[in-house]
Amino acid sequence: MTAASFGQPITPAHVAGVIVLLLVAACIPFVVSSFHLLQFTMVVVYAIALLGLNILTGYNGQISLGHGAFYAIGAYTTAILLDRTGIPYWAAIPIAGLICFVSGFLFGLPALRLEGLYLALSTFALAIATPQLLKFRGFEPWTGGVQGTFVSTFAAPFGLPLKWDQWLYLFALAIAALMFLLAWNLLRGATGVAIVAIRDNPIAATSMGINTALYKSLTFGVSAMYTGIAGALGALVAQFVSPDSFSIFLSLSLLVGSVIGGVTSLSGAIFGAFFIQFVPNLADQVSKAATWAVYGAVLIAFMYAMPAGIAGLVSATAKRLLRR
Numbered sequence: 001m002t003a004a005s006f007g008q009p010i011t012p013a014h015v016a017g018v019i020v021l022l023l024v025a026a027c028i029p030f031v032v033s034s035f036h037l038l039q040f041t042m043v044v045v046y047a048i049a050l051l052g053l054n055i056l057t058g059y060n061g062q063i064s065l066g067h068g069a070f071y072a073i074g075a076y077t078t079a080i081l082l083d084r085t086g087i088p089y090w091a092a093i094p095i096a097g098l099i100c101f102v103s104g105f106l107f108g109l110p111a112l113r114l115e116g117l118y119l120a121l122s123t124f125a126l127a128i129a130t131p132q133l134l135k136f137r138g139f140e141p142w143t144g145g146v147q148g149t150f151v152s153t154f155a156a157p158f159g160l161p162l163k164w165d166q167w168l169y170l171f172a173l174a175i176a177a178l179m180f181l182l183a184w185n186l187l188r189g190a191t192g193v194a195i196v197a198i199r200d201n202p203i204a205a206t207s208m209g210i211n212t213a214l215y216k217s218l219t220f221g222v223s224a225m226y227t228g229i230a231g232a233l234g235a236l237v238a239q240f241v242s243p244d245s246f247s248i249f250l251s252l253s254l255l256v257g258s259v260i261g262g263v264t265s266l267s268g269a270i271f272g273a274f275f276i277q278f279v280p281n282l283a284d285q286v287s288k289a290a291t292w293a294v295y296g297a298v299l300i301a302f303m304y305a306m307p308a309g310i311a312g313l314v315s316a317t318a319k320r321l322l323r324r
Helices: 012-030 034-059 067-084 089-111 117-134 137-143 164-188 190-200 202-207 212-238 248-261 268-286 291-305 309-323
Strands: none
Touching: 012 034, 012 164, 034 067, 034 164, 034 190, 034 212, 034 248, 034 268, 067 089, 067 117, 067 137, 067 212, 067 248, 089 212, 117 137, 117 248, 164 190, 164 212, 190 202, 190 212, 202 212, 248 268, 248 291, 248 309, 268 291, 268 309
């Protein structure tokens, strides 16, 4: 994925690997229990969110500690649309993505004056403020306030012999595949070159005629759109949204998953999603009294052993094997 984003050709081995990966992923609903299927569905959801964060942080160099806010906007948009308008669930997802794109673009405009840690702090403030805004009494008729709101379920279309959770997983997987394809296509072209150039040397990018302000705002908007679509799917999985579900811990978890998976790699979003979903549960099984201590130790071990993320380690290992 990373190589392709810089214009290198896609080999038949790459295409075959992606096809095999999709086929294996499509078989999961028929071989695991309902509980584990929902976990794998959340892996797909987190992968979409991390993909957007990787585009922003890994490829454009903008640090965000507040993407949980856009996840919440996408989730609440979907819940409100399904509750108030009765539109199909599949139609609510692009609307949620569009709203998050506009929100991210508008947030990115004033953030252009900020860089590095100052930008991170501004997004951190956004993540902290969002749950409180969702609890605001003026928004309570729409958001449900502190009580939250339920999200209606749906059946598989066209009379397909699939359970609700099986169809939801396959639906999310199809959207994830589309979003990865769009990201790959975006980053391998002239737009991707401009995005990366701004990260590497903004002064040189400006001298080359690149409108850095526009590209940075658009990148923030695209990243927010990805996270909003993930939030919309997450609301369908949980069937419930509440302000406490979108605390600052969600934003931090997304950033951790992005770095652990490989922040400068599209495929790193998949590895990071598995880390977010399963490592906290494994840490809890190891020690219920010191869950977060175990989690912290695992996090440190990952960073020490894989400074370029899991995707970086996989890529380096594959290159060594090919040389031999």
